[in-house]
Amino acid sequence: xxxxxxxxxxxxxxxxxxxxxxxxxxxxxxxxxxxxxxxxxxxxxxxxxxxxxxxxxxxxxxxxxxxxxxxxxxxxxxxxxxxxxxxxxxxxxxxxxxxxxxxxxxxxxxxxxxxxxxxxxxxxxxxxxxxxxxxxxxxxxxxxxxxxxxxxxxxxxxxxxxxxxxxxxxxxxxxxxxxxxxxxxxxxxxxxxxxxxxxxxxxxxxxxxxxxxxxxxxxxxxxxxxxxxxxxxxxxxxxxxxxxxxxxxxxxxxxxxxxxxxxxxxxxxxxxxx
Amino acid sequence: xxxxxxxxxxxxxxxxxxxxxxxxxxxxxxxxxxxxxxxxxxxxxxxxxxxxxxxxxxxxxxxxxxxxxxxxxxxxxxxxxxxxxxxxxxxxxxxxxxxxxxxxxxxxxxxxxxxxxxxxxxxxxxxxxxxxxxxxxxxxxxxxxxxxxxxxxxxxxxxxxxxxxxxxxxxxxxxxxxxxxxxxxxxxxxxxxxxxxxxxxxxxxxxxxxxxxxxxxxxxxxxxxxxxxxxxxxxxxxxxxxxxxxxxxxxxxxxxxxxxxxxxxxxxxxxxxxxxxxxxxxxxxxxxxxxxxxxxxxxxxxxxxxxxxxxxxxxxxxxxxxxxxxxxxxxxxxxxxxxx
Amino acid sequence: xxxxxxxxxxxxxxxxxxxxxxxxxxxxxxxxxxxxxxxxxxxxxxxxxxxxxxxxxxxxxxxxxxxxxxxxxxxxxxxxxxxxxxxxxxxxxxxxxxxxxxxxxxxxxxxxxxxxxxxxxxxxxxxxxxxxxxxxxxxxxxxxxxxxxxxxxxxxxxxxxxxxxxxxxxxxxxxxxxxxxxxxxxxxxxxxxxxxxxxxxxxxxxxxxxxxxxxxxxxxxxxxxxxxxxxxxxxxxxxxxxxxxxxxxxxxxxxxxxxxxxxxxxxxxxxxxxxxxxxxxxxxxxxxxxxxxxxxxxxxxxxxxxxxxxxxxxxxxxxxxxxxxxx
Numbered sequence: 001x002x003x004x005x006x007x008x009x010x011x012x013x014x015x016x017x018x019x020x021x022x023x024x025x026x027x028x029x030x031x032x033x034x035x036x037x038x039x040x041x042x043x044x045x046x047x048x049x050x051x052x053x054x055x056x057x058x059x060x061x062x063x064x065x066x067x068x069x070x071x072x073x074x075x076x077x078x079x080x081x082x083x084x085x086x087x088x089x090x091x092x093x094x095x096x097x098x099x100x101x102x103x104x105x106x107x108x109x110x111x112x113x114x115x116x117x118x119x120x121x122x123x124x125x126x127x128x129x130x131x132x133x134x135x136x137x138x139x140x141x142x143x144x145x146x147x148x149x150x151x152x153x154x155x156x157x158x159x160x161x162x163x164x165x166x167x168x169x170x171x172x173x174x175x176x177x178x179x180x181x182x183x184x185x186x187x188x189x190x191x192x193x194x195x196x197x198x199x200x201x202x203x204x205x206x207x208x209x210x211x212x213x214x215x216x217x218x219x220x221x222x223x224x225x226x227x228x229x230x231x232x233x234x235x236x237x238x239x240x241x242x243x244x245x246x247x248x249x250x251x252x253x254x255x256x257x258x259x260x261x262x263x264x265x266x267x268x269x270x271x272x273x274x
Numbered sequence: 275x276x277x278x279x280x281x282x283x284x285x286x287x288x289x290x291x292x293x294x295x296x297x298x299x300x301x302x303x304x305x306x307x308x309x310x311x312x313x314x315x316x317x318x319x320x321x322x323x324x325x326x327x328x329x330x331x332x333x334x335x336x337x338x339x340x341x342x343x344x345x346x347x348x349x350x351x352x353x354x355x356x357x358x359x360x361x362x363x364x365x366x367x368x369x370x371x372x373x374x375x376x377x378x379x380x381x382x383x384x385x386x387x388x389x390x391x392x393x394x395x396x397x398x399x400x401x402x403x404x405x406x407x408x409x410x411x412x413x414x415x416x417x418x419x420x421x422x423x424x425x426x427x428x429x430x431x432x433x434x435x436x437x438x439x440x441x442x443x444x445x446x447x448x449x450x451x452x453x454x455x456x457x458x459x460x461x462x463x464x465x466x467x468x469x470x471x472x473x474x475x476x477x478x479x480x481x482x483x484x485x486x487x488x489x490x491x492x493x494x495x496x497x498x499x500x501x502x503x504x505x506x507x508x509x510x511x512x513x514x515x516x517x518x519x520x521x522x523x524x525x526x527x528x529x530x531x532x533x534x535x536x537x538x539x540x541x542x543x544x545x546x547x548x549x550x551x552x553x554x555x556x557x558x559x560x561x562x563x564x565x566x567x568x569x570x571x572x573x574x575x576x577x578x579x580x581x582x583x584x585x586x587x588x589x590x591x592x593x594x595x596x597x598x599x600x601x602x603x604x605x606x607x608x609x610x611x612x613x614x
Numbered sequence: 615x616x617x618x619x620x621x622x623x624x625x626x627x628x629x630x631x632x633x634x635x636x637x638x639x640x641x642x643x644x645x646x647x648x649x650x651x652x653x654x655x656x657x658x659x660x661x662x663x664x665x666x667x668x669x670x671x672x673x674x675x676x677x678x679x680x681x682x683x684x685x686x687x688x689x690x691x692x693x694x695x696x697x698x699x700x701x702x703x704x705x706x707x708x709x710x711x712x713x714x715x716x717x718x719x720x721x722x723x724x725x726x727x728x729x730x731x732x733x734x735x736x737x738x739x740x741x742x743x744x745x746x747x748x749x750x751x752x753x754x755x756x757x758x759x760x761x762x763x764x765x766x767x768x769x770x771x772x773x774x775x776x777x778x779x780x781x782x783x784x785x786x787x788x789x790x791x792x793x794x795x796x797x798x799x800x801x802x803x804x805x806x807x808x809x810x811x812x813x814x815x816x817x818x819x820x821x822x823x824x825x826x827x828x829x830x831x832x833x834x835x836x837x838x839x840x841x842x843x844x845x846x847x848x849x850x851x852x853x854x855x856x857x858x859x860x861x862x863x864x865x866x867x868x869x870x871x872x873x874x875x876x877x878x879x880x881x882x883x884x885x886x887x888x889x890x891x892x893x894x895x896x897x898x899x900x901x902x903x904x905x906x907x908x909x910x911x912x913x914x915x916x917x918x919x920x921x922x923x924x925x926x927x928x929x930x931x932x933x934x935x936x937x938x939x940x941x
Binding site: 331437471475476495497498500534538548 | 659782806807810811835891895
């Protein structure tokens with residue numbers, strides 16, 4: 001923890017992410033508008049004191065919609081990545097432990113999923129699963145599952161032959177306990193780093209899917225659908241698209257800086273042991 | 275405590291009996307041959323004795339030590355312990371004896387989970403074997419640390435905060451917690467500073483005296499083996515080539531390889547600087563016919579090319595595997611061993 | 615033949631590491647010299663600073679290490695303050711090195727033959743007297759190193775050879791460069807005893823023949839006694855005893871050197887209990903104002919806690935850093 005605060009990337013990234021999360025959690029609650037409120041007297045009005053992000057073609061406050069939409073995007077992305085992390089890490093560790101055909105099956109399955117570009121895979125899954133928030137979550141989960149499986153299997157393979165794991169086996173520690181306590185404790189950090197990057201990109205996937213009309217359905221706000229709207233009126237009201245895009249960028253920046261900072265911490269910790 | 279001069283009384287039941295154990299690593303490709311890391315080794319380990327496994331790298335000493343703990347499955351042979359053949363036992367049966375058979379690793383730092391505190395690492399086996407719980411655990415950890423010459427405060431530190439010597443003592447403390455009957459020490463002092471080595475060696479000797487635990491001490495350093503061990507088994511190319519009480523091995527080595535090892539402890543110049551024709555580390559695998567040592571042996575005779583010498587000697591406890599140890603082309607075969 | 619002139623003269627070398635705001639002094643103002651044709655042994659345990667000394671002279675330490683010296687004279691070059699590019703021309707040719715793990719000195723993608731030819735093309739200044747004593751072709755070089763099938767080795771790649779064999783090849787390469795000084799840092803520690811003895815014999819044999827000077831860094835007293843002409847014992851970054859090998863190792867004056875010897879003897883004489891020195895080599899030495907060995911010293915007196923001893927002469931060639939000899 002202490003090291004985390006010393007690293008500038010981690011600090012800055014963490015601060016931005018924290019602000020974004022607070023905004024997304026508290027904001028919609030504080031906002032005087034609801035995302036569906038239409039004000040026909042203020043259609044497509046530029047940013048002003050009443051509407052910091054302006055309004056869209058239905059007179060809805062863009063800031064409020066962005067906050068609600070961001071909430072959805074972040075939740076969906078985080079849920080998908082979380083599921084991918086849990087299931088993928090378990091699959092990876094088990095294949096490292098058992099080796100043999102278990103490892104072959106899991107890794108080849110992972111290769112199969114990874115051979116699709118992530119967005120194409122997500123699109124395909126949406127077609128198969130139908131368009132809804134749940135299926136976006138599943139899509140994000142499937143995109144990241146192989147990444148966590150591979151990562152955890154590689155790290156667990158490195159760690160499992162270490163003398164201290166052999167010692168644990170000699171003491172009679174049961175396998176699941178070795179995997180859960182000993183090994184997981186040592187591979188946790190890279191997994192967290194991957195998760196942070198994953199949530200960032202997951203937001204992009206969700207936004208992309210919704211932009212195409214495949215994800216969250218209107219009138220529910222979603223970053224992607226707001227941008228789709230904004231694109232139509234871009235020449236008349238550029239703020240809708242721009243402000244939404246900026247919001248996404250800031251969230252991504254925060255998450256990526258945070259994960260960079262965490263990753264930097266892993267190397268020097270090993271280096272300074274000399 | 276057993277001395278280095280006398281042999282184990284024949285009527286004491288061995289703690290562990292290793293019978294014709296062989297361990298073969300399969301050939302990696304069609305042109306390599308299978309490597310026999312351990313080749314037909316038989317050995318008895320008495321309760322409370324310290325036996326040294328001495329040899330160079332590739333001799334199989336470390337593999338043998340790990341095999342008798344069940345860490346490697348033997349390709350053939352039996353390892354009898356408390357009426358069970360460990361080589362044939364399944365995982366469940368092995369687990370029952372886990373407490374009794376333990377290992378101290380060569381590199382103390384990598385034998386501890388770097389993320390856990392020393393106290394937690396020591397407590398783990400105590401908890402697994404339900405020796406104590408809760409508050410009693412902390413007290414027991416402190417007691418174990420003090421027993422190896424450290425303070426209870428060390429329990430809070432992380433492995434990388436301690437030195438090699440301290441960590442090795444913690445490793446011994448961790449193993450002591452579950453009162454094993456046999457400890458394999460795999461080059462346990464090789465990586466330690468000279469001044470710290472003495473501390474750990476003295477500690478091992480003391481522990482053997484206090485709780486009568488058998489020690490299988492794997493080392494390439496003959497001087498250390500001489501200090502610590504009652505008996506020494508010299509290994510070459512996966513086989514035991516000489517076996518006997520420590521002092522007998524040092525004062526009267528019979529096998530040419532043992533003699534060469536002892537010679538290497540002399541001061542320079544040793545006069546023979548050229549590369550050896552065949553050494554365990556570089557050669558491909560065990561030769562099937564004849565004696566493994568013949569290419570380096572100064573007393574080689576034609577019999578060595580076709581027959582493999584068995585481990586035989588004047589008594590069951592003093593044996594060596596050589597047809598011609600004294601260099602005479604003699605027809606006297608060494609006296610046959612008393613059948614076990 | 616050991617000459618009177620020095621091939622290396624180090625004056626007040628200090629090396630400090632800066633790690634996240636903390637300074638730790640690995641080497642504290644040491645001075646020593648290596649005469650032409652001699653083997654000087656630098657003995658110590660972990661934390662003594664012996665390896666850092668070698669690396670400091672060779673400029674092989676990472677960025678966060680601060681190396682300072684009043685002077686480091688190498689032949690007629692002044693190394694302290696020399697530019698990195700000028701130094702790079704000296705290192706590897708006239709100032710050579712052998713490390714504990716030979717693998718790192720080889721390019722894994724090139725054969726041994728390539729390495730040898732490369733090395734021989736980079737020869738440093740010839741020592742006229744030995745110009746004919748060292749063979750000029752790779753096969754003969756390997757044969758001089760006791761390798762039985764040199765042609766086969768020349769075609770091999772580094773990963774195909776054992777540690778001992780690689781070390782032989784490396785020493786051959788280094789000698790083929792005809793350097794003035796070789797810095798050898800624990801070159802035989804990783805090797806089995808038999809191979810180790812052979813390689814030490816090899817080093818000794820060729821060193822005597824060619825008159826190369828060697829700074830031999832090791833923790834092993836037995837090796838040092840056999841190989842070295844003079845010995846410097848280091849503890850906690852300082853030289854605590856320096857003198858002829860026989861004097862230092864048969865009759866050490868500093869309590870630390872004496873205790874190392876006692877432990878070694880204790881092992882040889884198979885005492886029932888080995889002589890032990892309490893504590894650890896790196897223990898808290900920096901917290902004291904007096905002698906850095908005081909916390910573990912069996913002969914400590916009250917003055918040792920406050921007064922830092924300097925090197926005093928026990929005899930013209932033999933010095934020790936101990937207050938007990940300061941009178």
